[in-house]
Amino acid sequence: MEKLIKSNELSLILKYALIDLSRNYKKISSIIITLFISLFILSSILTIEDSLKKELNDNARALLGGDLEIDYNRVQGNLDLVNEVKTFATISQMVEFSTMLSTTKEANNQSLFSRIKTVDENYPLFGSVVHEPVGALDRIHKEQNTILVNENIFKTLKLEINEKIKVQDQLFTVVGIVKTVPDVSGFVAFGDFALAGKQTLELLKLNNLGSFLNYEYKVRYNDGDNPNAIKQRIETLFQDDEKVILRYPENSASGLKRVINNFSQFLSLVSISAMLIAGIGIANTLLSFINQNNMSIAVRKAVGFFSLNIKAIYYLQLFILLFLITSAAYGLSFLIIPIVDGYLSQGLGLNIKPIISIVNFIKVFLVGLLVLIIFTIPTVSAIDQVKASNLFRNVFQNLQFYYSKKSVVLSLFLLSILILLFTIGSARPIYSLGYFIAFFACLIVFFLLSKLIIYFFRSLKKISNIPLKVSIKNITQTKSITPITIMSLGLGVTLLLTLALVGTNFKREIAKSIPEIAPDYFFLGIQKDDKKIFEENILSMDDNLNLETVPIISSAITKINGVDPTTYINSNNDSYWVIRSERRSSWMDVAPKDNPIIKGEWWDLTKPDELQISLDAKVAEDFNVQLGDIFTLNIYGREIEGKIVNFRAVNYRDLSINFAMLFNPQFANNIPHEYLATAKFSAGKSLDETKMLDVLPSLSIIKIADYLSKVTAVLDKVFIAVTFISAITILIGLIVISSAIMVQGKVKEFQNLVFKILGFSKKEIIYSSLIEFIIIFASVILIAILFATIGSQFIIENIFELNWQFDLKILVYLGLGIGSVTLLLIMLTNLKYLNPKVYPLIRNQ
Amino acid sequence: MSTLLRLKNVNLKYQTGKDLIKVLQGIDLTTKRKETISIVGESGSGKTSLIMLIAGLEKATSGKIFFKDQEISKLNEDEVAEIRRKDIGIIFQSFYLIPNYTAVENVALTLELNKFKNPEQKAKNLLDRFGLKHRFNNLPSQLSGGEQQRVAIARAIAMKPELILADEPTGNLDSENSTMIADILFNFAKEEGSSLIIVTHDSKLANKAKRKIKIKDGKID
Incomplete structure (x- = not known):
């Protein structure tokens, strides 16, 4: 050098x-x-x-x-502290909750479970609310019982501006459509939402668990103030308040x-x-x-x-x-x-x-x-x-x-270095590494396959069919493009087929869960006194209704074995949600059929005065807690210690009632609680939402099918992007093959010239190219299907933890599609070598 | 005149399968500076192999080759390339101009390699001298055989090498062009004081050299 x-x-x-x-x-x-x-x-x-x-x-x-968010979750919080903050910063108070919105037309009324955000005049502290018509946002502050709904609510409920809708037992006027709000980091990112004035809170019954109530105070520092000093002042102010969570801009949209x-x-x-x-x-x-x-x-x-x-x-x-x-x-x-x-x-x-x-x-x-x-x-x-x-x-x-x-x-x-560049710093390095290992394993297998094909066809001696003989000669010759064609086509096809199988399995599993496992509806916010009314009304709609009603309370884990629970788990862990905020828990006499106990015993009936906890086995594993460990729970402001007595295998994906924590009923029945219900209607029967909401206005009804269709719509968009990218990989593979053919161009041209001199017809030359392609493609597609099957099964069963099923139809369609395109390309690339000019070639020009 | 090239008991053998082919055997040859030599012999006698060895493009199986008193048979590929770059110009029967370079660029290539100033102008001057003024910017495919060979000669002699090796330089040309090429080569060697070793079947061309060496069955006859 x-x-x-x-x-x-x-x-x-x-x-x-x-x-x-x-x-x-x-x-x-x-x-x-x-x-x-x-x-x-x-x-x-x-x-x-x-x-x-x-x-x-x-x-x-x-x-x-805001510059800072004071989150009190379900409770209004310490207003004295909040008011103190107001003395040196601007505060916008908002409360979010979930409830039903219903139309009030003469007939065919519809309902929709939505999130409502009540805001004051200071909202938004940053950014702007895009809405129409002009002035609608001001109206929700000035006029009582007014509401702005998002475009999807407006379309689904077929609303018109100034039309009345029902929220619980109150009538609201729809004054406009809200298109976007700046603070999308929370709930509104993918769901339906509406904006209402702060006075709305006093009109509605919102203290039940099904409302998913959330009190937030957004803070904007005054211009010219030192942000760090203000931040520290607020932190000091709230340091003794255990119920508050302070959030900062860097945590937004995590x-x-x-x-x-x-x-x-x-x-x-x-x-x-x-x-x-x-x-x-x-x-x-x-x-x-x-x-x-x-x-x-x-x-x-x-x-x-x-x-x-x-x-x-x-x-x-x-x-x-x-x-x-x-x-x-x-x-x-x-x-x-x-x-x-x-x-x-x-x-x-x-x-x-x-x-x-x-x-x-x-x-x-x-x-x-x-x-x-x-x-x-x-x-x-x-x-x-x-x-x-x-x-x-x-x-x-x-x-x-x-x-x-x-x-x-x-x-x-x-x-x-290349692999490290894509692995280190990626969201999931192990998956990246696994992907590269799989990629190179496939590459080696396809290379070996090409060698095997060449070896096999070289050993064939007695072939009388001339086009077949020529095609085999093309495959096995020293400068053959067989290895390159098989490797590039094989990898591209494997990638596409794997993604296609993952996509179809994923969608099928989601669609399948609606009729087979999941209930039709979830009912939230059934108060203890309303349970009987709810059950009577819903059972009157369908005699064969499959109804499950369970008690629920809200609790927060404040300590594990006497220490801060955050010392037990990293915030990136999948199970961190269990301690992030208050969680709903239930109790029952017998262990649920779909939640089998995998360790420990069901309730010890000799200790009715002690809280016993049945814990999700996955959560137990992630927190590294053992049977006999103690959880300190905050239930309605009281700290109660409970002992873990068993672990259950919980499958949240079956969309039935599942809880991370279950309590022993002898103890829990004495705690104030409300109910959660699921209902599955028999064929031909359905829920009369309007009637149900007339009887129980504060009830929240979630239609599972609506949510699953939303998830499917998002997945469809994701899979379009993924399929597009993998199709490009195939395109690159095809360019590689086409270039490989062109590399062979001179040899091919010379060979075709000799064939021409020997009396070959153009048909026979094309026929030999066809046979060559079929031999190569048939072997590639078989191996690609094998890899796609193994790969997609691994992804579906191990990463998504769903049931995997082989889908021959999609493989046949895709295989034929890719095969036709590749054949067309090969034929087109070869076309110019079919009619070689004799003179320049024999004069070596 | 001092010695330019000395070959001492040079042998070249090839093993093809079980057969050992003796291409050159016991070659002893000494040439002086400014000497013109023609090498003649039947096809396959080893003429081209001999000049390949002299150019350092092939390694002798045994024996020693000295160029300007430096033993080139001991040097590695890059070291020989450095000598060839400065002191040896080679002309081939099939011209071997770089197809996508113009006539000027083909000639300027060696000048640039030897760090000559204004290589393009010098290349043009040389081509002009060889009657190719109208072909400066033509690609080799746009030139006749005679013109291509004149460009090839210009490329080989542009850096005024001590030694010019020409392998059948007129082999692909008609008699008129052959005469022109021969005149150019011998005149240049005379004017610039270069040695010229020319391999040829053409007795008229061979006779123009001061010394004639005949090779038969890999040996100097």
Whole structure:
């Protein structure tokens, strides 16, 4: 390398790299296209992720609703402290709750379970509420019994402006439609919501557990005040209040950020798969390009160029090309932002703008560089094989990939860096690593498959059918493109089929759970005195109703074995939700059928005065608590100690009544409680919501099917994005195959010429190409189906913990689709070699 | 005249399967500076192999080769490339111009490699001297055989090498072009004081050299 540091040689290398690149770029168009597509996907993912995060960070205060949030959950909290804050900062008080909204038309009235946010005149402290008509937001403060509903409520209930709707037993006038609110970090991100004035609270009965009541006080510091000083002052003020949770802008939209991280990690992995497949094609195209320049390389060596200089010229060309392609791909990725913005501004009210990030540009460039170097080391090293002495003999050997020990070690080292780049710092590093292992395992299997096919067909000796003989010869010849076709097609098809199987299984499982397991309705907020009325009314609607009613109370875990529960679990743990805020718990005499006890005994009836707790086994494992450990619970302000007596296997996904904690009834029956019910109607029967709400206005009714259809709609959008990205991977695979065919172009042309001279018909040549394709594709699709089956089963059963089912139909449809497209491409690429001109070929021109 | 090139008991053998092919055997040869030599012999006698060894493009199986008193048979590929870059110009029967470089660029390549100033202008001057002024910016595919060979000669001699090796330089040309190429080569060698070793079947061309070496069955006859 020391020769390269001479500046005059470097400038010479640069000059020739530029000349070569400017004249040869057409010959390496497939490298440019595949590299561009892969880098464009990666750039788009990074740009969208960054733009979204920047929007969330820039609007963190708007998303939280203030510089600080004082959250008292179900209780109004210490108003003295809140009022004290009002002396040095602005406060917007809001209360969120869930209840039913019903139409008051003459007939066919409808109801919808919605979240209502009561706000005062200070709302919003940051950002703005997008609504129509103008002045509607002011009306909810000035006029009593007025409400602003979101677009979905407006459409679903077929409302009109100034129409009356019923909220519990009160009539409200719909004064407008609210399109977006700035503080989306909470509940309103995906559900239906409405805005009402603060006086609404006094009109409604909201103290039941089914209201999911939440008192929040948003704080805005006065201009010119030191934010840290004010923050500290508030923290000091509330330090002795155990019921309060203080939130800051940096905590806002944490759920949304987690979703963005997970989704972008997944898409990044798919995009790196596309890049690695592209790498196979790049190596192949470059080898063909170097072979075409075999003579030029030999001449350069003859006139005194070092082999290292020549390799440097090629590497420099790739480097320049990569820089230009990265710049174009990164620049064009900004065009995606308006499309994503269109999606997000409707749902979340987020307006994202493209963010130019040098770090992202370098990351994309670095990924491209690593892929390029890894795949071009054996190709460019082939330059060492070119001998200037060939010029005397007029013979040029066809170059092969050249692997030295040093280059293999270097390639593996760079590959490890590439994997680490996508693994370290990702949302779930273990999944990323697993993905890479699976990817390379598939790659090796497909490579071995290609070798097996070649070996098998080479051993076939007695074949009389000429087209079959020709196609087998094409598959097994020394310079065959069989390994490249099988590897690139195999990986792309495997990825697409796996995602398709995961998608169909996921959707089927969700759809399946509605009729088979889940109830039709959840009823919340049934007061102790109303239980009988509720049961009588609902049973009158269906004699064969499957009704389950259980008591519920709300409690918070304040200590575990006498210490702070947060010392038992990390806030990133899946089970952290159990201690995040108050949770609903129930009790029952016998263990539920779908919650089997896996450790310990059911209630000890000899100790009715002691609280006994049955705990979800997964929660117990995550908290690392044992039988006999003590939970201190805060129930209605009283601290009660309970002993864990058993662990249950709880499956929350069956959508029946499930609780993390169950209590012994002998003890719990004495605690003030209300009821939760589920109902499944027999065929032909349904709930008369209007009648039920007339009887029990404060009842909340959740229709399971509505929620599942919302989840399915979100999943559909996610799967469209995922399928699009994996389809691009297939496209790159097809470009790789097409380039591999073109690499063979000269040989193919010559071969077809010989066939022509020998009297082959065009039909027979096409027929041989068809047989060749069928042999390759049939073996690829079989292995791809096998991998997709194993992969999707693992994902569905281990990551989503759902039942997996083989879906032949989707595999057949996709297999046929990909097969047809690939065949068409191969035929089109081969078309120009079907009619070779005799004269230029035999004159070696 | 001092010694430019010395070959001492040089042998070249190839193993093809079980057969050992003796291409060159016990070659002893000394050439002086500014000497013009023609190498003749039947096809397969080892003429081209001999100049490949002299150019350092092939390694001798045994024996020693000295160029300007430096033993090139001991040097590695890059070290020989450095000598070739400065002191040895090679001309092939099939011209071997870089197809996507213009005539000027093909010639300037060696000048730039040797850090000449104004390489393009020098290349143009040389091509002009060889009657190719109207072909400066043409690609090799747009040139006739004679023109291509003149560009190839210009490329080989542009850096005024001590030694010019020409392998059948007129083999692909008609008689008129052959005469022109021969004149260019010999005139240049005379004017610039370069040594010229030319491998040829053409007796007229061979006779133009001061010294004639005949190779038969890998040995100097």
